[in-house]
Amino acid sequence: MTITQLQYVLAVAEHKNFTLAAEKCFVTQPTLSMQIQKVEEELGILIFDRTKKPIQLTEIGFKIVNQAKNIVNEADRILDIVHQQKGFIGGEFRLGIIPTVMPTLLPMFLNNFIKKYPKVKLIIEELHTEDIIFKLNNGHLDAAIAATPLHEEKIKEIVLYYEPFVAYIPENHGIYGKKEIEVEDLNVEEMLLLEDGHCFRDSVLNLCKNNNNLEHNHFQLESGSFETLIKLADEGLGTTLLPYLHTLDLKEKDHVKLRHFVEPKPAREVSLIYPKNELKIHIIDALRTTISGVVKGAIIFQNVQIISPKSEK
Known part of the structure; x- marks a missing residue:
């Protein structure tokens, strides 16, 4: 069997459809089917149960696919070893970034990175955390920022920075007059949150878990963007929390509505994450160095308390 045949097997295992897998592999469906059939004949087993819709792996097929992933990854590692030996930093690199980080962090480092490493072709996707985890585990991303x-067993995390939460309090609100606030000052029932699927929302919920005001998960309004939440708050519909870097782009008239928390400030940890068996470590190191350099001057908070987007089990 060949590496290419194993790649075809992996494509069908992922898409559960021969036609779609062939499109993703840029071959005709008969060619892909024939090559997979050759592998099955060589091994004397069936990898796929073609009688089911969508196509399913057989019991032995699960084991073969897991081994095929290892073989394809190790084959790719050969070229990676050569690149590292030559000091070459280039090639295609697929990077996922969560929506609450993308608009503030990407403009800070992208220009610096592409100027310093012009041979790297960055392919960047804005994705929610769950999609990032899925794509990292299935080889569709090289790394991500989240x-x-x-607490994912197969994913390694390198912390880039700690970003405090900042409250946005409209002028007509009862705690507007406070210079600094505490978590207990927040009324969760009037909190404006991002819609479900955003990890920043999960972090806010975890932050407020010990808040006595939290009696049930009923929120009047949810939105997909911080800009909308700010406008709703200005209309007197509640308060919201923002990541610190996002506050740097607010209009001067809105800065008076920001309230920092007392120390230790609740914050989120933002990391560069990648599969533990990732090949392109030299590009990951280049990304980490570039991002750390530009963020260091923007965030000077030290005494922070990290709030995870995922609850401890």
């Missing part, structure tokens, strides 16, 4: 810790 809020951590995630």
Whole structure:
């Protein structure tokens, strides 16, 4: 069997459809089917149960697919070893970034990175955390930037920075007059949150778990963007929390509505994450160095308390 045949097997295992797998592999469906059949004939077993819709792996097929992933990864590692030996930092690199980090962090480091490493072709996707985890585990991303810790066994995390939460309090609110606030000052029932699926929302919920005001998970309004939440707060519909870097881009008239928390400030941990068996470590190191350099001057908070987007089990 060949590496290419194993790649075809992995494609069908992922998409559960021969036609779609062939499209993703840029071959015709008959060619892909024939090559997979050759592997099955060589091994004397069936990898796929073709009688089911969608196509399912057989019991032995599960084991073969897991081994095929290892073989394909190790084959790719050969070229990676050569690149590292030559000091070459280039090639395609697929990076996922969560929506609450993308608009503030990406403009800070992207220009610096592409100027310093012009041979790297960055392919960047904005993805929710669960999609990032899935794509990392299935080889569709090389790395990602997300809020951590995630407690994922197969994923390694390198902390880039700690970003405090900042409250946005409209002028007509009862705690507007306070210079600094505490978590207990927040009324969770009037909190404006991002819609479900955003890890920043999960972090806010975890932050407020010990808040006596939290009696049930009923929120009047949810939105997909911080800008909408800010406008709703300005209309007197509640308060919201923002990541610190996002506050740097607010208009001057809105800065008076920001309230920092007393120390230790609740914060999220933002990390560069990647599979533990990742090949392109030299590019990951280059990304980490570039991002750390630009963020160091923007965030000077030291005494913070990290709030995970995922509850401890």
